[in-house]
Amino acid sequence: MPVHIIVMVELISSDEILHPASGKLLDDDEIIVIVDDSPEIVVLLQAYLKKHNLRSTPARSAAELFELITTYHVALVLLDIGLPDRDGTEILSELTENYPDLGVIMVTSTTDIHVALDCLRRGADDYLTKPVNIELFYHSVTQTLKKRRLAIENRMFQQELQLNNLRTLFLHHLNLKINSVYLDARELNKVLQAILIGITSNEGLKFNRAFLALFDAEETLLKGELAIGPGNHQEAQKVWDEIQVKDLKLQDLFSYIGTSLAGKDVIVNEIVRSLAIPAENSSHPLVHACRSRKSILVEHGAAAVDIPAELIATLGEDSFVIVPLYSPRRALGVIIADNFVTKQPIQKTDVEALELLAGQASLAIEHSTLYADMQAKINELELVTLELEESKDLLVEAERYAALGQMSAQLVHAIRNPITSIGGTSRLLSKRFDDEKARKFLDVLIKETEKVEATLNDLFSFVSEYEPQKSVQPLFPLIRRSVMLFYTIMKRQQITYSLDFYGADPLIEMDSEKIRQVFLHLIRNGIEAMPDGGTLTLSSYQDNSSVVVSISDTGGGVSDGELEHVTDPFYTTKIYGTGMGLTLVDQILGQHEASFALIPNDDRGTTATITFNNMAAT
Incomplete structure (x- = not known):
């Protein structure tokens, strides 16, 4: 009886045998190829496999087999040895060498034990002889498919385990980098680049693109900062080509990042820099993710919150994930990741892994912020020390001049009136005496009196009024240097101070030395008003036309009656005061077209305000 008739009898006689369900032995796109030049056998095997939900297709030659392998996902080959174009054992060797995931069962009429052993040595999963026992055939097919699936899953598990190990090692190096180096802006940028590469790498999370957006220092604007990935499909894999050539691992990236990546990913960085969302726009998904500290998964433009069409248009992708960056103190920003090239769906496990890296990014940013604050x-402190060192002689000189000014004012005040009386009387007597000898003595007295008056005038002009040497200069540094001169005195008197300067540093046309004298006088007055300690506050605000500087103390204050005379020469409320300090302040500010006022505080103390013209308005 012909072999194919025997096979037919075997199959028909076994139709009533019950077999367990085949289960998920084949994926939806996988097939079994029956390679045999006998149409009757192919038909019977196909019918039996179909009965058990196993898809199959025939191939009558080796050429047809390899064409099917290149066209379909072939899971199993039922291979006959005697084919018209090639020997089955040669085909077996080629299949096992080039397609390791392919199952191969030899189904042949050759019963030679040596041929069977040779096929098994070449990699065949089983060897069945015709006529085929149907139970043995079904068992061989199912076991081969199960073994194949287990081998594939085992390899995938090993790859996943290896990837997890690489990710763990990367996180370890990331932690070492964060904890062993003070992260200035440059170091932070390298860490953030490494994190973005970790998100997009084949050894990392395998996203195609990653974008980083951070809040500005005032936390008023969420702005795109950095991105990695192809800007379009033609750029896919460009980022990794160079890294793969150098055989770099994730843990090697810190030494590689920097100039080697400069200028790459231009398109995605243009995209990320176009992101600018006001922090007050809490309904925007990027801001919402930050504020709620929860990730947002967007699938085909839909998510738990409304996704603006502009955001999808900007990214050029409607499926992505937004993961927040935050510290215990504040929201920091977001990471956006997508699969722009592969279009692979983003799984929950992908989001969880991304959240882990986002935590490291948040830690790095917060570490850098704290380092910047500390720096x-x-x-x-270094500025205070330097100012004190450079200005201690200036302060001593200023105190000496102040003492000399006190003495000069007291001398002028005490001597001017008597000398004026003596001089006037001498001139009057000189006109009435005709005695030449007496007039000679009176002339001497008049001349000497004039000398004393001239000396007193020179002494009164101790603070000489010269034309100010004006130039446009920033105001805030001058105020800071003036305050630093009194640092030791304020510390000794337990006086705290604060500098509340907002906005850009204003530019003022001024003689810096004269304006410095103004601030020194006013700061000294504030300190002297607080012998038992207090708070000295220097603040500034500006509008389109003016810049106002306020110096406020918490001392005893000045009464309304005293305020009317504070700029009068020689008027003072101090026991040993000269009464010239605020007169000089008023004089200098007049030379600068600026104004000055003293205002009593509501609770206690006094505020001195100086109003300059705003150069920005001109």
């Missing part, structure tokens, strides 16, 4: 405090 600012150090710089301020």
Whole structure:
């Protein structure tokens, strides 16, 4: 009886045998290929496989088999040895070498044990001889498919385990970088680049693109800062080509990032820099994610919150995930990731892994912010020390001049009236005496009196009035330097001070030395008004036409009656005061077309205000 008739009998006689369900042995796009030049056998095997929900297709030659392999996802080959164009054992060797995930069962009429062993050595999963026992055939097919699926899943698990190990190692290096280096702006940028590459790398989270947006220092604007990934489909894999050539791993990225990546990903960085959302726009998904501290998954333009069409148009993608960056103190920004090229759906596990990296990014940003704050405090202390060192001689000289000014004013005040009387009387007597000898003595007295008056005038002009040497200069540094001169005195008297300067540093046309004298006088007055401690506050605000500087103390204050005379020469409320300080202030500010006022505070103390012309208005 012909072989194919025997096979037919075997199959028909076994139709009543019950078999367990085949289960999910094939994926939806996978098939089994029956390679045999006998149409009757192919028809019977196809019918049996179809009965058990196993899709199959025939191939009558080796050429047809390889064409099917390149066209379809072939899971299993039922291979006959005797084919018209090639020997089945040669085909077997080629299949096992080039397609390791392919299952191969030899179904042949050759019963030679040596041939069977040779096929198994070449990689065949089983060897069945015709006529085929149907139960043995079904068992061999299902076991081969199960073994194949287990092998594929095992390899996938190993790859996933390896990827998880690489990610863990990357996070370890990331933590070491964050915890072992003070993150200035440059170092922070490198860490953030590494995180974005970790998000988009094949060894990382495998997203196609990643965008970073951060709040500005005032937390008023959420602005795009950095992005990595192809800007269009033609640029896909450009980022990784160079890295793969150098065989770099994730943990090597910190030494690689910098100039080597400069100028790359121009398109995505243009996209991210176009993102600018006001912080007050709480309904925008990027701001909403920050404020709520919850991730938002957008699928085909739909999400738990409304997604603006402009955002989708800007990104050029309608499926992406938004993950917030935040610290215990404040919201920091967001990371946006998508699969712009592959269009792979974003899974929940992808979002969770991205949230893990976002936590590291948040830690790095907060670390950098704290470092910047600390550095600012150090710089301020260094500035105080430098100012004190450079200005201690100037302060001593200023105090000496102040003492000399006190003495000069007291001398002028005490001597001017008697000398004026002596001089006037001498001139009057000189006109009435005819005695030449007496007039000679009176002339001497008149001349010497004039000398004393001239000396007193020179002494009165101790603070000489010269033409101011004006130039356009920033105002705030001058105020800071003036305050620093009194740092030690304020500390000794337990006086705290604050500088509340807002907005851009105003430019003022001024003689810096004369305006410095103004601030020194007013700051000294405020300190002297608080012998038992208090608070000295220097603040500034500006509008289109003027710049106003206020110096406020918490001392005893000045009465309304005293305010009327504060700029009068020699008027003073101090026991040893000269009464010339505020007169000089008023005089200098007049030379600068500026105004000056003293205002009593509502609770206690006094506020001195100086109003300059705003150069920005001109």
